[in-house]
Amino acid sequence: MVAATVELTPKAHRTRAAILQEAERLFAAHGFRGTRLEDVAQAVGIRRASIVYYFADKRELYDAVLADALGGLLQRLREVLLTPEPLRERVDSAVSVWVDYIGERPTLARLVLRESVDAEPGEAPALLAHIGPFVELVRGLVGSEAVARVPVAIGPAHIASAIAGATLFFVGAMPTFVPDLEFDPLSRDHLDAHRREVLRITARLLGDG
Amino acid sequence: MVAATVELTPKAHRTRAAILQEAERLFAAHGFRGTRLEDVAQAVGIRRASIVYYFADKRELYDAVLADALGGLLQRLREVLLTPEPLRERVDSAVSVWVDYIGERPTLARLVLRESVDAEPGEAPALLAHIGPFVELVRGLVGSEAVARVPVAIGPAHIASAIAGATLFFVGAMPTFVPDLEFDPLSRDHLDAHRREVLRITARLLGDG
DNA sequence: GTCTATAGAGAGATAGAC
DNA sequence: GTCTATCTCTCTATAGAC
Numbered sequence: 231m232v233a234a235t236v237e238l239t240p241k242a243h244r245t246r247a248a249i250l251q252e253a254e255r256l257f258a259a260h261g262f263r264g265t266r267l268e269d270v271a272q273a274v275g276i277r278r279a280s281i282v283y284y285f286a287d288k289r290e291l292y293d294a295v296l297a298d299a300l301g302g303l304l305q306r307l308r309e310v311l312l313t314p315e316p317l318r319e320r321v322d323s324a325v326s327v328w329v330d331y332i333g334e335r336p337t338l339a340r341l342v343l344r345e346s347v348d349a350e351p352g353e354a355p356a357l358l359a360h361i362g363p364f365v366e367l368v369r370g371l372v373g374s375e376a377v378a379r380v381p382v383a384i385g386p387a388h389i390a391s392a393i394a395g396a397t398l399f400f401v402g403a404m405p406t407f408v409p410d411l412e413f414d415p416l417s418r419d420h421l422d423a424h425r426r427e428v429l430r431i432t433a434r435l436l437g438d439g
Numbered sequence: 440m441v442a443a444t445v446e447l448t449p450k451a452h453r454t455r456a457a458i459l460q461e462a463e464r465l466f467a468a469h470g471f472r473g474t475r476l477e478d479v480a481q482a483v484g485i486r487r488a489s490i491v492y493y494f495a496d497k498r499e500l501y502d503a504v505l506a507d508a509l510g511g512l513l514q515r516l517r518e519v520l521l522t523p524e525p526l527r528e529r530v531d532s533a534v535s536v537w538v539d540y541i542g543e544r545p546t547l548a549r550l551v552l553r554e555s556v557d558a559e560p561g562e563a564p565a566l567l568a569h570i571g572p573f574v575e576l577v578r579g580l581v582g583s584e585a586v587a588r589v590p591v592a593i594g595p596a597h598i599a600s601a602i603a604g605a606t607l608f609f610v611g612a613m614p615t616f617v618p619d620l621e622f623d624p625l626s627r628d629h630l631d632a633h634r635r636e637v638l639r640i641t642a643r644l645l646g647d648g
Numbered sequence: 649g650t651c652t653a654t655a656g657a658g659a660g661a662t663a664g665a666c
Numbered sequence: 667g668t669c670t671a672t673c674t675c676t677c678t679a680t681a682g683a684c
Contacts, residue, residue: 283668395605399600403552403556407555430643431601491680
């Protein structure tokens, strides 16, 4: 494989980025198994064997897609969580970042939902390999005194699934159930309304609703 | 295929039920593509070709699994929604039935999440073929005068995704992110807490929170 | 009803030319 | 860097014996 950090000719760099982009779209739409390298190659406009030049095998391509999408989210979350703002405001900002990021990159919603559901019991899903930094980030917060004083009415797993589940489902799954209608969850209005509701739910779950 | 309603010998009936049960478990765990008929057969204790005697092909088996699981949910929802109780109480009962049914049959959470995410744009997912009765049920309610008077602060799509998404994600996906820990979303305590929160979210979304 | 055996398609990986 | 050609494995579907 050719690592992203290795120096590539401009053309090669474009090819690699195009592969990543099309692979993200197709993995999100059809899953790991359901996506053929043939289709990725065709979408990019190259031959299947050429993908191997950049990514040793299918799994490696998939991991690169996850790393790319999750890396962007992690960066934005760090920006809002690692500030001197009051904790409660940082949490709200993080929730907004979460909703907005998923809204701008809806493929991530499907990728994460797929990873969640595909996980084998006892066997770490590919997602978990990328999730360490997120855990560190949250752990840093939870470890702080400030968090200990927030009256949490309910376990963090419940909070997380309500917030994450609502947004992932809204963006990643609702279009399935309201097909070809005028309903687009990614439209400005619907996403605004969704963000508002998730913020209210967050407040409610944190005990100050 | 041998329809469920056709008269079968007791033994054949048991075999058919066993195939359905193992197929539900495996389809939920690995998805349609990821489940091999070989594995279903092995789990039941028969040979792969024998499955064909009951279900013409893999897709037909999958449809039968969906119909079985969703049929049970529909029946319970009808029981609580088609009563003379005040509408607001019926909605709460329906939400409770939803949470409890998924809690008792967590395979359904994964099946529904998979169907939602697998849906091709422009192409009806298998789930939609089974969902007609649910739509009819809700349409009957929404058409009634009583519903028109409920102050709905937000669109039904948002309400549905918040409620459905939270529960599906909690049951179907959380175990992935909190692996091998002492966390079991299906335990009585956690499911009770989750039901409580979803009922609160419902109230909030319906404007009387 | 349940089995054995096999055909046939699909798709990932690999070798090597240009 | 990108290609053609091929190997190989997996899994569904089918035919037909018992």
